[in-house]
Amino acid sequence: MSAxxxxxxxxxxxxxxxxxxxxxxxxxxxxxxxxxxVIMFSSFFAAYAVLFKNTAGGPAAQQLFDLRxxxxxxxxxxxxxxxxxxxxxxxxxxxxxxxxLALLATGLLGVAFISLxxxxxxxxxxxxxxxxxxxxxxxxxxxxxxxxxxxxxxxLWLGTMMAQFYAKGFRQNIxxxxxxxxLFWHALDIIWVAIFSLVYLVGTLPQELLP
Amino acid sequence: MTTEHEFDAGSNVGEDxxxxxxxxxxxxxxxxxxxxxxxxxxxxxxxxxxxxxxRGTELVYGPSLAVALLVLAVAQMGIHLIFFxxxxxxxxxxxxxxxxxxxxxxxxxxxxxxxxxxxxxxxxMVSTEEMLxxxx
Numbered sequence: 001m002s003a004x005x006x007x008x009x010x011x012x013x014x015x016x017x018x019x020x021x022x023x024x025x026x027x028x029x030x031x032x033x034x035x036x037x038v039i040m041f042s043s044f045f046a047a048y049a050v051l052f053k054n055t056a057g058g059p060a061a062q063q064l065f066d067l068r069x070x071x072x073x074x075x076x077x078x079x080x081x082x083x084x085x086x087x088x089x090x091x092x093x094x095x096x097x098x099x100x101l102a103l104l105a106t107g108l109l110g111v112a113f114i115s116l117x118x119x120x121x122x123x124x125x126x127x128x129x130x131x132x133x134x135x136x137x138x139x140x141x142x143x144x145x146x147x148x149x150x151x152x153x154x155x156l157w158l159g160t161m162m163a164q165f166y167a168k169g170f171r172q173n174i175x176x177x178x179x180x181x182x183l184f185w186h187a188l189d190i191i192w193v194a195i196f197s198l199v200y201l202v203g204t205l206p207q208e209l210l211p
Numbered sequence: 212m213t214t215e216h217e218f219d220a221g222s223n224v225g226e227d228x229x230x231x232x233x234x235x236x237x238x239x240x241x242x243x244x245x246x247x248x249x250x251x252x253x254x255x256x257x258x259x260x261x262x263x264x265x266r267g268t269e270l271v272y273g274p275s276l277a278v279a280l281l282v283l284a285v286a287q288m289g290i291h292l293i294f295f296x297x298x299x300x301x302x303x304x305x306x307x308x309x310x311x312x313x314x315x316x317x318x319x320x321x322x323x324x325x326x327x328x329x330x331x332x333x334x335x336m337v338s339t340e341e342m343l344x345x346x347x
Binding site for chain 2: 012201204
């Protein structure tokens with residue numbers, strides 16, 4: 001047997017290695033949920049791509065989006081992904097202080113992201129470019145708004161994680177909940193990468209350069 | 212520490228790390244894990260900066276911009292998957308990788324399938340003005 005085959009046969013969750021640790025199983029189950037969430041987002045992306053040119057005589061993406069705002073939102077979310085990873089390291093070290101600080105930083109960056117997004121949405125609606133204006137804007141608000149709702153729910157979850165770490169300590173089940181939270185938060189950043197690249201950067205290309 | 216405790220929900224024992232978990236035997240130090248996350252952040256920031264730069268520059272051939280941005284986005288998603296979500300080739304990760312592959316397949320079917328079908332529909336459909344003209 002090759003070294004790789006030996007490693008595989010001795011690994012947990014692969015027969016001879018015995019059952020996988022609970023952490024692996026919890027992560028796998030949550031990963032399946034995240035993938036189903038990604039599939040839901042993909043249908044919103046498909047709707048946006050299909051309806052992109054259906055502006056009903058209203059404003060198109062090129063006139064609406066401010067890329068500086070998008071860059072600021074991206075920086076917030078990328079920073080919060082990193083501080084969330086730092087919280088994971090602090091949990092591994094069982095440090096209450098650093099866990100709470102890193103989670104607080106994650107939450108503040110998340111709040112900054114949501115504020116920027118709400119400000120952008122309010123600005124669009126004030127200019128008469130609300131979700132009811134055209135099929136293009138409906139699909140835009142659905143896609144980006146759905147991501148915003150996910151981030152908001154993530155912030156509520158983040159708050160409960162801070163409270164649970166504070167009140168209950170680093171118990172195994174709490175750590176597993178945190179594992180799921182961090183997977184959720186990182187997955188939201190992946191969705192955002194697709195949004196800022198395709199909706200904002202590609203979407204605002206001049207008409208003749210679009211595929 | 213025996214593995215028995217691993218299955219004890221709510222137990223205080225168990226040696227699993229929350230995230231960044233490696234299989235037993237190749238436990239990484241805090242410094243190594245930090246450097247791995249810092250590298251992930253650096254790469255993600257570089258790719259983000261590249262996306263915004265490509266979008267604004269005149270140096271890139273115009274019609275290739277959309278594809279270039281798509282490639283940069285896919286690359287950055289890969290960076291996130293590897294460095295933050297810890298999708299690796301580790302045996303513990305086989306199931307996650309297979310689920311991801313299936314997820315990517317479904318996502319591609321939905322997105323490209325929708326675009327393909329709707330493109331053909333648009334192509335074959337009579338426009339409203341033309342329809343009115345024909346009814347006259």
